[in-house]
Amino acid sequence: xxxxxxxxxLANDGDSRLxxxxxxxxxxxxxxxMPVGTAATVKAVFVDNVKATGADVILGNTYHLxxxxxxxxxxxxxxxxxxxxxxxxxLTDSGGYQVMSLxxxxxxxxRGVSFRSHIDGALHELTPERSIExxxxxxxxxxxxxxxxxxxxxxxxxxERSMQLSLRWAERSLTAFHEHGKPxxxxxxIVQGGVYPELRAQSAEALTSMSFNGYSVGGLxxxxxxxxxxxxxxxxxxxxxxxxxxxxxxxxxxxxIVGAVERGIDMFDCVMPTxxxxxxxxFTWAGKLNMRNAAHIEDPRPLDxxxxxxxxRDYSRAYIHHLIRAGEYLAPxxxxxxxxxxxxxxxxxxxxxxxxGNFAALAARVREAYPSTTVAEEAGAVxxxx
Amino acid sequence: xxxxxxxxxLANDGDSRLxxxxxxxxxxxxxxxMPVGTAATVKAVFVDNVKATGADVILGNTYHLxxxxxxxxxxxxxxxxxxxxxxxxxLTDSGGYQVMSLxxxxxxxxRGVSFRSHIDGALHELTPERSIExxxxxxxxxxxxxxxxxxxxxxxxxxERSMQLSLRWAERSLTAFHEHGKPxxxxxxIVQGGVYPELRAQSAEALTSMSFNGYSVGGLxxxxxxxxxxxxxxxxxxxxxxxxxxxxxxxxxxxxIVGAVERGIDMFDCVMPTxxxxxxxxFTWAGKLNMRNAAHIEDPRPLDxxxxxxxxRDYSRAYIHHLIRAGEYLAPxxxxxxxxxxxxxxxxxxxxxxxxGNFAALAARVREAYPSTTVAEEAGAVxxxx
Numbered sequence: 001x002x003x004x005x006x007x008x009x010l011a012n013d014g015d016s017r018l019x020x021x022x023x024x025x026x027x028x029x030x031x032x033x034m035p036v037g038t039a040a041t042v043k044a045v046f047v048d049n050v051k052a053t054g055a056d057v058i059l060g061n062t063y064h065l066x067x068x069x070x071x072x073x074x075x076x077x078x079x080x081x082x083x084x085x086x087x088x089x090x091l092t093d094s095g096g097y098q099v100m101s102l103x104x105x106x107x108x109x110x111r112g113v114s115f116r117s118h119i120d121g122a123l124h125e126l127t128p129e130r131s132i133e134x135x136x137x138x139x140x141x142x143x144x145x146x147x148x149x150x151x152x153x154x155x156x157x158x159x160e161r162s163m164q165l166s167l168r169w170a171e172r173s174l175t176a177f178h179e180h181g182k183p184x185x186x187x188x189x190i191v192q193g194g195v196y197p198e199l200r201a202q203s204a205e206a207l208t209s210m211s212f213n214g215y216s217v218g219g220l221x222x223x224x225x226x227x228x229x230x231x232x233x234x235x236x237x238x239x240x241x242x243x244x245x246x247x248x249x250x251x252x253x254x255x256x257i258v259g260a261v262e263r264g265i266d267m268f269d270c271v272m273p274t275x276x277x278x279x280x281x282x283f284t285w286a287g288k289l290n291m292r293n294a295a296h297i298e299d300p301r302p303l304d305x306x307x308x309x310x311x312x313r314d315y316s317r318a319y320i321h322h323l324i325r326a327g328e329y330l331a332p333x334x335x336x337x338x339x340x341x342x343x344x345x346x347x348x349x350x351x352x353x354x355x356x357g358n359f360a361a362l363a364a365r366v367r368e369a370y371p372s373t374t375v376a377e378e379a380g381a382v383x384x385x386x
Numbered sequence: 387x388x389x390x391x392x393x394x395x396l397a398n399d400g401d402s403r404l405x406x407x408x409x410x411x412x413x414x415x416x417x418x419x420m421p422v423g424t425a426a427t428v429k430a431v432f433v434d435n436v437k438a439t440g441a442d443v444i445l446g447n448t449y450h451l452x453x454x455x456x457x458x459x460x461x462x463x464x465x466x467x468x469x470x471x472x473x474x475x476x477l478t479d480s481g482g483y484q485v486m487s488l489x490x491x492x493x494x495x496x497r498g499v500s501f502r503s504h505i506d507g508a509l510h511e512l513t514p515e516r517s518i519e520x521x522x523x524x525x526x527x528x529x530x531x532x533x534x535x536x537x538x539x540x541x542x543x544x545x546e547r548s549m550q551l552s553l554r555w556a557e558r559s560l561t562a563f564h565e566h567g568k569p570x571x572x573x574x575x576i577v578q579g580g581v582y583p584e585l586r587a588q589s590a591e592a593l594t595s596m597s598f599n600g601y602s603v604g605g606l607x608x609x610x611x612x613x614x615x616x617x618x619x620x621x622x623x624x625x626x627x628x629x630x631x632x633x634x635x636x637x638x639x640x641x642x643i644v645g646a647v648e649r650g651i652d653m654f655d656c657v658m659p660t661x662x663x664x665x666x667x668x669f670t671w672a673g674k675l676n677m678r679n680a681a682h683i684e685d686p687r688p689l690d691x692x693x694x695x696x697x698x699r700d701y702s703r704a705y706i707h708h709l710i711r712a713g714e715y716l717a718p719x720x721x722x723x724x725x726x727x728x729x730x731x732x733x734x735x736x737x738x739x740x741x742x743g744n745f746a747a748l749a750a751r752v753r754e755a756y757p758s759t760t761v762a763e764e765a766g767a768v769x770x771x772x
Contacts, residue, residue: 044715
């Protein structure tokens with residue numbers, strides 16, 4: 001018999017939650033950070049090394065995978081887990097966000113979104129039904145309803161219209177999930193409503209009346225800033241059922257994460273650790289280091305001698321600096337791996353602190369090391385397809 | 387007490403030699419292939435994975451390392467082994483070859499070579515004395531005399547003049563090595579003389595009268611073609627002392643290697659496995675595969691299910707093809723690793739076949755899978771700094 005999808009709340013510290021999601025492919029300890037495996041690879045990191053950092057779950061992108069190599073192809077090859085050799089749970093997004101940010105000539109209608117591929121210009125369509133079908137072809141353990149990610153800024157009217165469309169797509173996603181889904185797989189609804197608390201409330205109320213296995217908070221970290229993001233979370237998470245996991249999509253910096261955990265969020269994903277790694281930046285408990293900086297040129301210390309991750313523990317800063325200067329592949333390989341490890345260490349520390357009832361002290365320590373910018377403000381140069 | 391450098395001949399099969407080089411940092415089983423770690427990294431491969439493929443020794447490039455990060459800097463950081471976390475033996479070239487192929491505005495004199503860095507145009511000088519000093523600052527276990535790599539084609543007169551200069555530099559290199567070298571470190575002389583057997587003989591005779599620990603054959607695989615290379619080897623290796631290792635520099639394809647082993651060569655280095663890996667090519671026992679080719683798009687087979695290397699054994703060809711198409715870092719990471727592993731498997735098979743007296747059968751198998759082109763003919767696009 002397949003293990004059913006379930007969520008267990010193990011401890012609280014204020015509004016922070018320690019929990020455990022059970023899936024047929026393994027347990028996800030929450031609060032959890034999911035490394036992003038956009039095109040069936042966590043960029044520049046071997047999947048065994050991702051696992052060894054302590055990641056329980058990774059994320060795959062429906063938009064990227066449907067375009068290349070194609071969902072049906074991945075299904076014929078045995079599914080995404082087998083394709084990329086990741087045995088644990090995989091969460092997929094619905095494609096809704098990236099179709100809006102990456103594709104060309106898109107047209108949104110009640111039915112869904114028509115668009116041209118950013119790769120070859122070919123015409124494609126994503127609807128709630130097709131998104132769920134694709135996520136099931138990939139074999140995703142945790143799937144997202146198809147939604148429209150409302151841009152920021154947006155007027156109240158536009159935000160409401162968009163949020164209502166996402167609600168109708170939520171129902172159609174659920175219906176499709178009941179058709180395509182397999183035992184043990186989960187579908188999350190996505191709360192939209194921009195930065196308008198009453199719209200968020202309407203969205204949350206409607207979604208929680210449907211039978212989703214968990215709830216995502218979407219449409220944040222899109223330029224609104226950390227303060228507005230936190231305010232929106234503060235008014236939204238109390239409206240979500242305590243017995244289901246809550247996922248803040250696309251977030252974020254270490255400071256974003258502790259702030260969101262403080263407001264009752266259980267799951268996160270972000271390209272930041274790997275993208276920053278490719279840009280020469282290292283996350284450490286003492287803050288973010290720009291390894292390109294000449295200050296590191298003869299520094300024999302590792303990024304973190306106390307880390308369990310070889311990438312953070314073994315190589316000198318001088319060596320990493322040299323590899324960046326020389327344009328060597330090993331630089332992004334080491335930094336992406338070390339950054340994924342740092343994020344997992346951060347989550348482990350968060351989980352421990354909630355269990356021990358001293359999350360506030362940890363959060364203060366993280367805020368001291370990390371400036372309170374959001375992922376959008378931090379992102380800098382955006383690479384194609386990343 | 388430091389283990390002295392030594393070479394032991396264990397078996398012969400025709401002119402092929404099975405042997406063992408002992409260095410203070412470990413044993414090198416010969417015939418040996420040395421992965422190239424140009425800028426203190428075997429491009430796109432973690433050093434632990436290089437080791438796990440069975441490589442006993444790697445190569446570092448004096449020219450690249452003197453320019454960036456600098457030999458004195460590496461020495462202050464504890465030497466090249468510590469810098470790149472490779473605990474086994476390291477062989478360095480003298481810089482002579484790359485100063486001619488990569489640098490700008492070079493001037494060759496009796497004293498040495500003045501040149502401008504290809505990185506920043508800064509003026510540098512390499513002399514026999516400085517080359518040996520750098521190789522010792524790096525901490526190289528096996529060092530090369532400073533030489534002039536005679537280009538191909540070259541007239542007999544030019545080749546003779548160049549070979550004689552290299553002989554005078556050989557004496558100066560030996561003197562400098564006695565000053566800078568440490569116990570257990572080795573210095574190899576380099577036989578030059580182009581494709582002129584009598585010049586090769588003069589060079590070999592003069593060098594073998596000096597107290598080198600081994601002999602390199604230089605100035606081959608520079609465009610002369612496999613046939614001329616093999617003819618030159620056939621006339622040269624019999625002139626080298628049987629009790630010292632013989633290293634054919636910069637070679638080669640699998641077919642080059644078996645042909646050279648057949649002619650008594652013990653050591654090889656080449657960028658081919660890693661460079662080909664970055665270009666989407668995979669070495670297998672069935673020949674070289676272009677993984678970019680659409681034929682692989684839905685092939686669930688690994689590169690080699692019998693390989694001990696996870697990169698060759700675990701990922702499907704379809705996945706590797708996808709990674710190349712998507713421009714993912716993981717493609718060169720997997721292919722470079724798998725190719726290094728293939729080259730080490732090839733060397734292990736060569737060693738076993740010599741021990742068992744059936745090298746000819748193995749050589750025939752390799753020639754069938756690999757066209758008899760040389761590395762220079764195969765190289766294709768050359769990347770900067772590679």
